[in-house]
Amino acid sequence: xxxxxxxxxxxxxxxxxxxxxxxxxxxxxxxxxxxxxxxxxxxxxxxxxxxxxxxxxxxxxxxxxxxxxxxxxxxxxxxxxxxxxxxxxxxxxxxxxxxxxxxxxxxxxxxxxxxxxxxxxxxxxxxxxxxxxxxxx
Amino acid sequence: xxxxxxxxxxxxxxxxxxxxxxxxxxxxxxxxxxxxxxxxxxxxxxxxxxxxxxxxxxxxxxxxxxxxxxxxxxxxxxxxxxxxxxxxxxxxxxxxxxxxxxxxxxxxxxxxxxxxxxxxxxxxxxxxxxxxxxxxx
Amino acid sequence: xxxxxxxxxxxxxxxxxxxxxxxxxxxxxxxxxxxxxxxxxxxxxxxxxxxxxxxxxxxxxxxxxxxxxxxxxxxxxxxxxxxxxxxxxxxxxxxxxxxxxxxxxxxxxxxxxxxxxxxxxxxxxxxxxxxxxxxxx
Amino acid sequence: xxxxxxxxxxxxxxxxxxxxxxxxxxxxxxxxxxxxxxxxxxxxxxxxxxxxxxxxxxxxxxxxxxxxxxxxxxxxxxxxxxxxxxxxxxxxxxxxxxxxxxxxxxxxxxxxxxxxxxxxxxxxxxxxxxxxxxxxx
Numbered sequence: 001x002x003x004x005x006x007x008x009x010x011x012x013x014x015x016x017x018x019x020x021x022x023x024x025x026x027x028x029x030x031x032x033x034x035x036x037x038x039x040x041x042x043x044x045x046x047x048x049x050x051x052x053x054x055x056x057x058x059x060x061x062x063x064x065x066x067x068x069x070x071x072x073x074x075x076x077x078x079x080x081x082x083x084x085x086x087x088x089x090x091x092x093x094x095x096x097x098x099x100x101x102x103x104x105x106x107x108x109x110x111x112x113x114x115x116x117x118x119x120x121x122x123x124x125x126x127x128x129x130x131x132x133x134x135x136x137x
Numbered sequence: 138x139x140x141x142x143x144x145x146x147x148x149x150x151x152x153x154x155x156x157x158x159x160x161x162x163x164x165x166x167x168x169x170x171x172x173x174x175x176x177x178x179x180x181x182x183x184x185x186x187x188x189x190x191x192x193x194x195x196x197x198x199x200x201x202x203x204x205x206x207x208x209x210x211x212x213x214x215x216x217x218x219x220x221x222x223x224x225x226x227x228x229x230x231x232x233x234x235x236x237x238x239x240x241x242x243x244x245x246x247x248x249x250x251x252x253x254x255x256x257x258x259x260x261x262x263x264x265x266x267x268x269x270x271x272x273x274x
Numbered sequence: 275x276x277x278x279x280x281x282x283x284x285x286x287x288x289x290x291x292x293x294x295x296x297x298x299x300x301x302x303x304x305x306x307x308x309x310x311x312x313x314x315x316x317x318x319x320x321x322x323x324x325x326x327x328x329x330x331x332x333x334x335x336x337x338x339x340x341x342x343x344x345x346x347x348x349x350x351x352x353x354x355x356x357x358x359x360x361x362x363x364x365x366x367x368x369x370x371x372x373x374x375x376x377x378x379x380x381x382x383x384x385x386x387x388x389x390x391x392x393x394x395x396x397x398x399x400x401x402x403x404x405x406x407x408x409x410x411x
Numbered sequence: 412x413x414x415x416x417x418x419x420x421x422x423x424x425x426x427x428x429x430x431x432x433x434x435x436x437x438x439x440x441x442x443x444x445x446x447x448x449x450x451x452x453x454x455x456x457x458x459x460x461x462x463x464x465x466x467x468x469x470x471x472x473x474x475x476x477x478x479x480x481x482x483x484x485x486x487x488x489x490x491x492x493x494x495x496x497x498x499x500x501x502x503x504x505x506x507x508x509x510x511x512x513x514x515x516x517x518x519x520x521x522x523x524x525x526x527x528x529x530x531x532x533x534x535x536x537x538x539x540x541x542x543x544x545x546x547x548x
Contacts, residue, residue: 008169010162010293014286014341020465020514021284021435025147028432032145032205042205054431058469067288068169068179103431147430151423151478157328157377158298158421165295191294195332204425240294282443284436299421306419306479316479342443342453 001037001076001132003030007069017064023099024057027089030075031103034087038125048119051110052085059101069093076131080123083107083115138213138269140170144206154201160236161194164226167212168240171224175262185256188247189222196238206230213268217260220244220252275311275350275406277304281343291338297373298331301363304349305377308361312399322393325384326359333375343367350405354397357381357389412448412487412543414441418480428475434510435468438500441486442514445498449536459530462521463496470512480504487542491534494518494526 005026013019035041045051065071072092079086084106091099109116118126142163150156172178182188202208209229216223221243228236246253255263279300287293309315319325339345346366353360358380365373383390392400416437424430446452456462476482483503490497495517502510520527529537 006166006169008162008166009287010165010295012288013283014288014290015462015464016288019284020468021432021439024432024435025145028147029143029145032143036205051426053426054472056469056471057431058467060467061465146424147432149425150420151425151427152325152327153425156421157331158295158302161295161298188289190289191335193332193334194294195330197330198328280440280443282436282440284439299419302421303417303419306417310479 001034001074003033003073003075005029005071005073007065007067007071009067011065012067015064017066018069020059020061023059023061023091023101024103026071026073026091027057027059027075027087027101027103030073030089031087034075034077038129040122040125046110048122049110050116050119050122051108051113052105053108054103055084055106056104057101058103059099061099063096063098065091065093065098071098074132076133077126077129078102078131079104080118080126083117085118085126138167138171138174138211140167140210140212142166142208142210144202144204144208146204148202149204152201154203155206157196157198160196160198160228160238161240163208163210163228164194164196164212164224164238164240167210167226168224171212171214175266177259177262183247185259186247187253187256187259188245188250189242190245191240192221192243193241194238195240196236198236200233200235202228202230202235208235211269214263214266215239215268216241217255217263219254222255222263275308275348277307277347277349279303279345279347281339281341281345283341285339286341289338291340292343294333294335297333297335297365297375298377300345300347300365301331301333301349301361301375301377304347304363305361308349308351312403314396314399320384322396323384324390324393324396325382325387326379327382328377329358329380330378331375332377333373335373337370337372339365339367339372345372348406351400351403352376352405353378354392354400357391359392359400412445412485414444414484414486416440416482416484418476418478418482420478422476423478426475428477429480431470431472434470434472434502434512435514437482437484437502438468438470438486438498438512438514441484441500442498445486445488449540451533451536457521459533460521461527461530461533462519462524463516464519465514466495466517467515468512469514470510472510474507474509476502476504476509482509485543488537488540489513489542490515491529491537494528496529496537
């Protein structure tokens with residue numbers, strides 16, 4: 001899916017562009033929107049005793065985002081393993097690619113912190129979902 | 138006007154609520170939306186050689202905002218002086234007041250940094266604008 | 275006491291100065307240093323079942339802080355009431371005042387969230403502490 | 412070199428640990444300390460018309476950092492190419508590795524934004540510098 005977000009002044013740094021750490025905030029906002037779009041919220045994950053801590057974050061910066069830019073953040077699940085999953089992101093402004101990256105997440109039990117499998121219902125929902133590039137015109 | 142914003146994980150702190158400094162980010166996002174709604178952007182202010190640095194920020198916290206809350210931030214200009222102006226903000230979630238505050242801004246020349254008057258056209262536009270409480274149903 | 279802090283790139287915005295919300299982060303860093311200096315940590319407050327949520331934050335901006343500035347943040351408790359307290363802050367760089375402000379905190383029970391009194395031992399320690407202006411040469 | 416940093420409340424999120432994007436802020440603080448340690452500041456880079464925008468950022472999260480943790484961030488230049496360079500980072504608390512990552516930077520002319528070579532004097536200074544693991548006891 002595609003999550004939109006407006007760059008604020010507080011996102012920029014003195015180079016006049018969005019500070020590099022803030023893209024990880026944008027990724028996270030897109031991730032939350034992804035779960036909402038799937039009809040699952042953070043509360044559902046809690047109810048399943050699932051937590052998905054980030055174990056790796058990566059971002060390649062192609063071109064700067066600027067104040068007032070309306071960013072379109074494409075987010076997809078691109079890998080589902082036994083006890084981990086990966087989201088990929090593309091940040092665009094007016095169709096131009098500004099950044100792309102991914103986050104890898106462990107799947108753990110939110111109570112005891114141990115590695116666990118994704119609930120089957122959630123895995124099914126994720127696997128049934130076509131990638132954004134096939135869904136959006 | 139009312140600016141909407143979704144709380145992300147990165148806005149929260151270990152108390153499980155939005156970290157207090159982030160309300161000033163929310164205020165700023167609402168301020169930018171205010172200018173856009175007025176048909177003026179940051180670029181227009183630049184073209185007029187106007188900058189509006191914050192000289193005072195104030196926030197009273199009434200109740201916590203939480204992850205995934207959809208916040209409605211009401212923003213109005215409540216004071217226009219010779220060389221300063223004040224914005225007021227109310228942050229609500231589902232009608233409940235969570236925080237309110239204000240920012241006071243100097244009006245300076247964006248080139249030389251000296252205090253200056255607001256351009257008359259901008260002053261007229263601001264004065265002609267009814268407060269949000271009278272405009273939104 | 276005086277808490278020192280180096281401005282990073284991520285603290286600045288596209289005006290080339292520290293973004294206004296970040297001063298509340300600086301205040302909080304100074305507050306934590308204040309508790310450590312008093313020999314109390316956050317964990318002690320937890321052990322006493324005390325939490326001190328911010329109910330008001332205020333900052334007056336006098337002059338901009340910039341990238342690489344080494345800031346000296348003076349912090350004192352300036353008001354102790356039955357169930358609230360106030361910290362005051364002055365942010366300086368090379369002796370020059372850049373900003374000043376305060377935070378007011380409710381004193382609540384960290385378990386049930388109800389208003390409570392400060393533990394007497396903590397109140398005594400705070401009252402016995404001379405203000406920074408009398409303590410630092 | 413090793414750059415120390417205290418985790419503040421505002422760095423944490425509602426999981427009770429440091430929010431993942433903030434490690435990129437920590438990396439940047441360590442990078443600035445690296446330049447200062449080398450006797451070069453951002454102003455020197457400016458004087459040489461050199462800017463080093465981040466083109467890739469990567470972080471692997473091993474264990475959570477928490478409020479009040481005193482972090483030791485080891486930073487080294489691990490790659491010097493014709494027109495790019497790479498910093499590597501290890502974040503530890505009390506000797507325990509919490510995170511590690513890298514940032515890759517283009518070397519560009521700060522005026523016209525074109526790719527350029529590092530000034531020879533700077534390249535020499537960087538090449539003469541032993542890695543932190545050989546320098547710190």
